[in-house]
Amino acid sequence: MKAGVIVFPGSNCDRDVMVALEQATGRPPAAIWHRETVLPDLDLVVLPGGFSYGDYLRAGAMAAQSPIMRAVVAHAEAGRHVLGICNGFQIAIEAGLLPGALLRNAGLHFVCRDVWLRVENAATPFTRGYRGGDVIRVPVAHHDGNYFADPETLARLRGEGRVAFRYCAADGDAGERANPNGSADDIAGILNERGNVLGLMPHPERLADPALGGTDGRPMFTALVESFA
Amino acid sequence: MKARVHITLKDGVLDPQGKAIGHALGNLGFDGVNGVRQGKVIELDLAATDRGAAEGQVEQMCRRLLANTVIENYKIELID
Amino acid sequence: MKARVHITLKDGVLDPQGKAIGHALGNLGFDGVNGVRQGKVIELDLAATDRGAAEGQVEQMCRRLLANTVIENYKIELID
Amino acid sequence: MTADIAITPQIVAEHGLSESEYDRVLEIMGREPNLLELGIFSVMWSEHCSYKSSKKWLKTLPTEAPWVICGPGENAGVVDLGDGQAAIFKMESHNHPSFIEPYQGAATGVGGILRDVFTMGARPIANMNALRFGSPAHPKTRHLVAGVVAGIGGYGNCVGVPTVGGECNFHPAYDGNILVNAMTVGLADSSRIFYSAAAGVGNPVIYVGSKTGRDGIHGATMASAEFDDDSEEKRPTVQVGDPFTEKLLIEACLELMATDAIVAIQDMGAAGLTSSSFEMASKGEVGIELDLDRVPVREDGMTPYEMMLSESQERMLMVLRPGAEDTARAIFEKWELDFAVIGRVTDSGRMVLRFGGAVVGDLPVAPLADAAPEYDRPHEAAPVPARLDPAATPASDDLGEALVRLLGTPDLASKRWIWEQYDHMVGADTIGRPGGDAALVRLHGTRKALAITTDCTPRYCQADARTGGAQAVAETWRNITATGARPLAITDCMNFGNPERPEIMAQFVGAIAGMGEACRALDYPVVSGNVSLYNETNGKAILPTPAIGGIGLIADCDKAVSIAFPAEGLDVLLIGD
Numbered sequence: 001m002k003a004g005v006i007v008f009p010g011s012n013c014d015r016d017v018m019v020a021l022e023q024a025t026g027r028p029p030a031a032i033w034h035r036e037t038v039l040p041d042l043d044l045v046v047l048p049g050g051f052s053y054g055d056y057l058r059a060g061a062m063a064a065q066s067p068i069m070r071a072v073v074a075h076a077e078a079g080r081h082v083l084g085i086c087n088g089f090q091i092a093i094e095a096g097l098l099p100g101a102l103l104r105n106a107g108l109h110f111v112c113r114d115v116w117l118r119v120e121n122a123a124t125p126f127t128r129g130y131r132g133g134d135v136i137r138v139p140v141a142h143h144d145g146n147y148f149a150d151p152e153t154l155a156r157l158r159g160e161g162r163v164a165f166r167y168c169a170a171d172g173d174a175g176e177r178a179n180p181n182g183s184a185d186d187i188a189g190i191l192n193e194r195g196n197v198l199g200l201m202p203h204p205e206r207l208a209d210p211a212l213g214g215t216d217g218r219p220m221f222t223a224l225v226e227s228f229a
Numbered sequence: 230m231k232a233r234v235h236i237t238l239k240d241g242v243l244d245p246q247g248k249a250i251g252h253a254l255g256n257l258g259f260d261g262v263n264g265v266r267q268g269k270v271i272e273l274d275l276a277a278t279d280r281g282a283a284e285g286q287v288e289q290m291c292r293r294l295l296a297n298t299v300i301e302n303y304k305i306e307l308i309d
Numbered sequence: 310m311k312a313r314v315h316i317t318l319k320d321g322v323l324d325p326q327g328k329a330i331g332h333a334l335g336n337l338g339f340d341g342v343n344g345v346r347q348g349k350v351i352e353l354d355l356a357a358t359d360r361g362a363a364e365g366q367v368e369q370m371c372r373r374l375l376a377n378t379v380i381e382n383y384k385i386e387l388i389d
Numbered sequence: 390m391t392a393d394i395a396i397t398p399q400i401v402a403e404h405g406l407s408e409s410e411y412d413r414v415l416e417i418m419g420r421e422p423n424l425l426e427l428g429i430f431s432v433m434w435s436e437h438c439s440y441k442s443s444k445k446w447l448k449t450l451p452t453e454a455p456w457v458i459c460g461p462g463e464n465a466g467v468v469d470l471g472d473g474q475a476a477i478f479k480m481e482s483h484n485h486p487s488f489i490e491p492y493q494g495a496a497t498g499v500g501g502i503l504r505d506v507f508t509m510g511a512r513p514i515a516n517m518n519a520l521r522f523g524s525p526a527h528p529k530t531r532h533l534v535a536g537v538v539a540g541i542g543g544y545g546n547c548v549g550v551p552t553v554g555g556e557c558n559f560h561p562a563y564d565g566n567i568l569v570n571a572m573t574v575g576l577a578d579s580s581r582i583f584y585s586a587a588a589g590v591g592n593p594v595i596y597v598g599s600k601t602g603r604d605g606i607h608g609a610t611m612a613s614a615e616f617d618d619d620s621e622e623k624r625p626t627v628q629v630g631d632p633f634t635e636k637l638l639i640e641a642c643l644e645l646m647a648t649d650a651i652v653a654i655q656d657m658g659a660a661g662l663t664s665s666s667f668e669m670a671s672k673g674e675v676g677i678e679l680d681l682d683r684v685p686v687r688e689d690g691m692t693p694y695e696m697m698l699s700e701s702q703e704r705m706l707m708v709l710r711p712g713a714e715d716t717a718r719a720i721f722e723k724w725e726l727d728f729a730v731i732g733r734v735t736d737s738g739r740m741v742l743r744f745g746g747a748v749v750g751d752l753p754v755a756p757l758a759d760a761a762p763e764y765d766r767p768h769e770a771a772p773v774p775a776r777l778d779p780a781a782t783p784a785s786d787d788l789g790e791a792l793v794r795l796l797g798t799p800d801l802a803s804k805r806w807i808w809e810q811y812d813h814m815v816g817a818d819t820i821g822r823p824g825g826d827a828a829l830v831r832l833h834g835t836r837k838a839l840a841i842t843t844d845c846t847p848r849y850c851q852a853d854a855r856t857g858g859a860q861a862v863a864e865t866w867r868n869i870t871a872t873g874a875r876p877l878a879i880t881d882c883m884n885f886g887n888p889e890r891p892e893i894m895a896q897f898v899g900a901i902a903g904m905g906e907a908c909r910a911l912d913y914p915v916v917s918g919n920v921s922l923y924n925e926t927n928g929k930a931i932l933p934t935p936a937i938g939g940i941g942l943i944a945d946c947d948k949a950v951s952i953a954f955p956a957e958g959l960d961v962l963l964i965g966d
């Protein structure tokens with residue numbers, strides 16, 4: 001798999017995801033500066049976590065307007081793959097790659113802890129390393145992860161199998177207490193219509209190494225590698 | 230010329246900050262607060278001197294960056 | 310009665326948000342933006358019907374919660 | 390122009406200089422200073438910058454060991470980690486600003502300590518925070534806790550440095566003076582440590598980072614003055630932090646540090662351009678000429694006085710090799726930061742400030758920096774309290790209930806609410822998360838890890854400063870060893886009341902003595918630190934709080950242990966007395 005990670009000013013999980021990608025592919029992914037206007041030939045573009053441009057206006061808003069994002073949108077339109085993690089999810093939404101919006105967490109605090117996710121759609125190149133219904137443990141770390149969409153959009157996401165992950169309790173049950181940010185329908189990650197763009201708030205790259213206390217994030221990267229083998 | 234852009238959340242969009250403020254006001258003993266919404270104001274100091282040109286420019290800024298029209302409405306006010 | 314509270318940063322206080330917005334507008338090719346400041350608006354829906362009472366109540370709210378008077382100024386506007 | 394304002398005794402007093410200190414100013418200058426020059430003396434000789442009450446005692450601490458690369462005196466301490474790696478770390482207080490504006494005060498505290506560490510060439514890899522608040526029942530406490538925690542998170546999360554631990558106590562003695570102590574640990578190449586001594590006559594002096602505004606003018610003098618009931622009304626300008634700019638500054642500085650462009654570098658902390666330029670000149674025993682017209686400013690009409698005393702955040706001063714300006718400029722432009730050549734190194738031994746074509750300030754560097762006042766303040770320990778007799782304290786008849794009560798006390802309760810607001814995992818090297826004895830952060834790409842902890846039990850220090858000081862050091866040692874790491878060195882943050890009161894000074898002297906004893910016994914030197922005095926309101930001082938930050942090294946992170954019982958059926962051992 002040829003992977004590239006976009007580096008925005010203020011990205012701070014770019015290295016973390018590069019490590020996870022390198023672990024899975026055996027070679028370092030390309031780092032692409034936000035001022036570039038063309039992408040190299042890539043199977044996967046990752047929009048990493050962080051605070052691009054300080055997230056000062058709305059999370060992801062300024063990054064979505066940076067020069068490289070035209071190329072990223074074109075890459076997605078050509079059916080190639082884009083993975084947006086945390087701030088990258090916010091950027092993908094602001095760039096129109098995914099529907100809805102990410103509002104301030106319902107509790108208004110930044111929240112950093114492990115959460116449980118239920119894999120809702122295991123039939124995508126991003127998620128085929130899991131089985132549908134699997135419950136995995138992955139950290140979140142964000143201030144604006146409260147997923148919002150109008151009722152029609154939510155209904156479409158549900159109906160089209162585009163909810164990739166939902167927050168849940170350790171036993172897989174839904175429940176308000178398991179939802180760390182107030183997201184509509186406990187949504188933690190969604191796919192675009194074609195299924196080639198995934199955005200999620202949790203950080204699979206942070207639990208992809210046993211030394212960090214878990215490896216539930218790793219199958220996402222290994223599955224992507226297999227998909228592009 | 231100065232422009233002021235008022236950005237408010239659309240009706241029906243949850244406003245966690247407004248809700249929290251309402252809650253906090255209640256805790257402080259203020260009653261009779263039926264609802265709270267929070268919005269943003271962005272003040273721009275523009276070199277443009279022509280009203281029409283300035284308005285067009287700010288409209289563009291709102292569409293491209295300042296507001297997210299999925300969740301927000303904006304209103305532009307020009308000052309002299 | 311509705312009240313609108315406008316909260317702005319005091320002069321001279323750094324406004325990282327405004328600064329970043331100005332920068333981003335420049336990068337998007339909007340020129341002639343000499344300065345950007347960002348503020349907040351809080352809209353309150355009050356049970357009070359008496360202007361004087363409402364004004365006093367909102368003034369208290371500003372002092373105690375809504376504005377951070379160390380770095381912010383506030384202005385209260387009552388609507389009908 | 391500032392030069393026109395007559396220097397009256399009142400102006401001198403407003404600048405926090407005593408009569409005898411002002412006499413010294415006249416002696417050094419050989420004439421009356423102008424307002425700008427007076428302002429410079431005032432910040433340079435403030436308690437905060439000059440350590441005038443504490444220096445004598447700090448000198449008694451052990452600071453050396455074979456693994457110490459750089460002890461106190463630079464921006465942060467440096468210890469060798471082997472394999473060409475070094476840890477750079479320090480702890481610093483931001484108490485007064487955090488009481489006035491908890492979010493921004495705490496946030497800029499984090500920003501300041503980060504700069505101290507990356508100035509020396511390290512990439513920051515972990516933040517810690519040691520917090521003390523008033524009684525939970527005090528009406529302000531809730532607001533202060535919420536604001537401080539949000540501010541620390543707001544800054545650290547955005548710059549992408551994990552905040553991996555800390556401590557948090559509550560006591561009524563902090564009702565009017567909270568303590569916000571922040572620590573940063575960074576990782577550097579041990580052959581590429583950057584120091585602050587300016588050198589090379591003719592070399593350019595460079596300003597980088599954010600523009601200078603009118604923020605926090607006189608903040609440094611404020612940090613050294615006692616609070617009274619008016620201080621909330623005076624509303625001193627607090628600085629606002631911009632963590633995004635700090636993140637860019639870290640990346641830009643580290644990128645420039647990978648070249649050979651930098652001769653010396655210093656962050657602009659409290660007292661901004663003044664203390665940074667004087668420190669660089671005095672350490673290098675050179676002069677500096679600054680052209681203040683070239684300082685990037687945020688507002689029109691700023692005076693030299695304001696520029697020299699501004700505490701605007703996210704700024705650095707550097708001396709470059711001749712001809713390196715273009716390399717440096719290109720890097721700072723890439724990161725969209727301000728960059729300006731504002732002066733040059735001279736051999737005059739003087740700081741010469743020009744503005745609008747005229748010399749507006751001209752001061753000798755060495756006397757001002759080195760001849761700063763130093764006091765041996767009287768100290769008289771309060772009598773050592775009688776030992777408590779265990780028999781006099783009745784045991785609880787319901788141990789279960791007692792345990793529940795203990796667990797419910799604010800000091801012992803879980804601090805999860807705090808650390809979950811901090812991104813403690815960014816960087817994907819946090820192998821020991823908050824909640825244990827010491828945090829563990831892996832050195833990226835290796836099997837090695839640093840154990841990091843902050844500790845102090847102020848009530849022990851109140852009972853007996855010497856034992857309390859020793860205990861705080863020993864506790865960090867135990868917390869580090871409990872993870873499997875070997876303790877290396879400490880930093881400290883000495884938070885005390887008004888040193889002009891003999892009983893407070895005695896607490897300080899006692900704590901230092903105890904810390905020194907423990908450090909010597911454990912071969913565990915002090916490599917950096919910070920002193921915050923005058924933590925009192927209306928004559929009521931805080932508990933003596935010598936917060937200690939310790940670091941240790943573990944060679945193989947797979948051998949690290951946590952506090953969790955890993956399985957059922959294992960034996961539980963109790964070691965010690």
Ligand SMILES: Nc1ncnc2c1ncn2[C@@H]1O[C@H](COP(=O)(O)OP(=O)(O)O)[C@@H](O)[C@H]1O
Nearest residue numbers: 518520554555556557804807808823824825826
């Ligand atoms: N302000 C804080 N920020 C982050 N972590 C904290 C804070 N206060 C306490 N903690 C964490 O809570 C745990 C318990 O803290 P503490 O009670 O001070 O431990 P101990 O007394 O065992 O050293 C530690 O892991 C510590 O890092």
